[in-house]
Amino acid sequence: MKTVTVELGARRYPILIEAGLLAHAAEHIGPLVRGRTVAIVTDENVRAHLATVQASLAGAGIPSEALVLPPGEATKSWATLQQVCDWLLRLGVERGDHVVALGGGVIGDLVGFACAILKRGCGFIQVPTTLLAQVDSSVGGKTAINTAAGKNLIGAFHQPALVLIDPDVLDTLAPREVRAGYAEVVKYGLIDDADFFDWCEANGHALLAGDAAARVEAISHAVAAKARIVAADEHETNGIRALLNLGHTFGHALEAEAGFDGTLIHGEGVAAGIALAFRYSVARGLCPPADVERVAAHFRVAGLPDGLAAAGIAASGARLVEHMRHDKKMAAGTLPFLLARGIGQTYLDRSVDLADVERFLDREPR
Template sequence: MRTISVELGDRRYPILIEAGLIDRAAEALRPLARGRPMAIVTDSHLRSHLAKLQGSLDAAGIASEALVLPPGEASKSWAVLAQVCDWLMARGIERSDHVLALGGGVMGDLIGFACAILKRGCPFVQIPTTLLAQVDSSVGGKTAINTAAGKNLIGAFHQPAMVLIDPAVLDTLPPRELAAGYAEVVKYGLIDDADFFGWCEANGAGLLAGDAAAREQAIAHSVAAKARIVAADEHETNGTRALLNLGHTFGHALEAEAGFDGSLIHGEAVAAGIALAFRFSVARGLCPPADAERVSAHFRAVGLPDGLAAAGISASGARLVDHMRHDKKMAAGTLPFLLARGIGRTYLDRSVDLDEVAVFLDREPR
């Protein structure tokens, strides 16, 4: 088992990585049991994983109860948030009880936010079942729901007590979801680790095809990178953690335009957003064109979109920029952008004019 720690003082927590971990989850969760049934929240696509988790708990003499929700971004809503909170309160949840969040980024974001606000905060455990959640969203404590104005606009920072990552569950993940999660793996190489991007170019196709060793290596490397960044800037105040948003400002605008209807899922939007960020950096004279093309070529090679046309977005630059104006990072009318001076050389730029972004987007192929 690999163990990586997120160093946050007295809120330090472990990330455990091992194939088959869900089948043995009770070993890690036993210290958190308090004599009452443990609450599990998951979605209907994950009943087989839920059965394994509850089977492990049952074998250890730990009772559990589960709430099974509809899958997909539509569950990150006020209505489903209320449903989760009401269900937990009906079971007499106390502030020291740990809730188990079993699922991908949607479940982690939703359940984490419910735990952040329930009785002013109760602990939870992330058990991510998608590559995207395993390498990114399960670590770091960002929790949220979506609104009509945009993605993740209502939320809170609420760190998990523990993260249990079982790479074996990726064997049951649909190929599209697996590829979408891979976009977040690539991101870590593009931020500040050019050698890791090179590793992705050499191993990404194998990872997606089922190479278990490559998957575990990608997860461990990504999680360690995120743990380091979160420890340095937990609440995104000094600019370090903002680097994790590479591609997300463009990507969230694409998701909002797509209407969160499943036609463009988060990781796909991030891939397109990263490629756009690199090309925008080229347009500003910051990044070598060859580096931007290398990024786009890698996304194309693994079946991910590398721009508006591939993402199925035909909206004007002005419309996409209107979505960006709702971004939660907007401050004093200015939206910071993650731009690149090259692969592994991402930086935060607070001087970007959104009109310039609209012009750039209008020049992108539809």
């Protein structure tokens, strides 16, 4: 088993990574639940993993109840948030209890936010079942739901007490979901670790093909990088944690334009957004064109979109920038962008003119 710790003082918590971990999840969940009934929230796609976790709990004499929700981004809504909170209240969940979020990023974000507001905050445990959730959204305490105005605009910082990552669950994912999660893996190399991007170029095909060692290495490296950044800037106040948003400003605009209907899923939006961020950096004279070609080529080889055309987005620059204006990072009318001086050299730029971004997007192929 690999263990990575998110160092947040008294709120520090471990991330445990091990093949087959779900089958003995009770060993790690048990000490946190005080012998009470464990509430598990999951979705229809994860029923097989739910059975594994509940069997482990039952074997340890720990009762559990499960709420199974529809899959997809539409589940991160006001209506489902109310449904989850009402269900937890009917179960009598207390502040000292820990709710289990078993699923991908949608479930983790939704359940984490419900736990942040239920009785002014109760505990929760992340058990991510997608690659994207394992390397990114399950770690760091960002929780949220979507609204008509945009993605993740209503939420809170609320750290889990424990993260359990079982790489074996990735064998049950559709290849598209694995590819989408891989975009977030690559992101860590592009932020500040060019050597890890080299590793991705050499080993990404093995990871996507199901190589167990490559998956453990990628997950461990990614969560260690995120844990380090979160510990340095938990609430994204000094600019360090903002680096994790590489590609997301562009990507969220693409997702919003696609309507969160599954035609463009989050990791695909991130991949296209990262490629756009690098190309915009070239347009501003910041980044060598050769680095952009490496990034775009790697995404293409991985089966991920590398721009507007590949993402199926035909909207104008003005329309995409309008989506960006709803970004939660807007401050005094200014939107910070993650730009790059090269691979592994991402930085936060607070001087970007959205009119310039609009002109750049209008020049992009569709």
